[in-house]
Amino acid sequence: MAQHTAASTAPTSKTLPADGMSRWSQIAQFSPFSREKFRQLVNAGKAPPAVRLSERCTCYSNRELHRFFADPVNYSVEAK
Numbered sequence: 001m002a003q004h005t006a007a008s009t010a011p012t013s014k015t016l017p018a019d020g021m022s023r024w025s026q027i028a029q030f031s032p033f034s035r036e037k038f039r040q041l042v043n044a045g046k047a048p049p050a051v052r053l054s055e056r057c058t059c060y061s062n063r064e065l066h067r068f069f070a071d072p073v074n075y076s077v078e079a080k
Contacts, residue, residue, distance in 0.1 A: 018066065021051065021059035030069060045077045 016022065016030055024035055031038055041047035048064035068075045 016065060016069075017062050020062050021053075022062055022065065023057070023059055027060065027065060030065075032072070046075060047072075047077075049077060 048060050048068050050058045052058055
């Protein structure tokens, strides 16, 4: 029998890459927060800042996400 697979479903990663950028849909499985709570933490400077690549595409730095997920209580955005 032939197996039917959905071509539109991308395989989900078990780990977050160390480098690069990720969208919320890629990091949601690693986050203990909801999307709205994470956005509030970003606005308060207590989570990695979002990077707007276009009007509809917002990403987060994977390096900063790893720092944040390692210690979310004591994380703070570094001033540049």
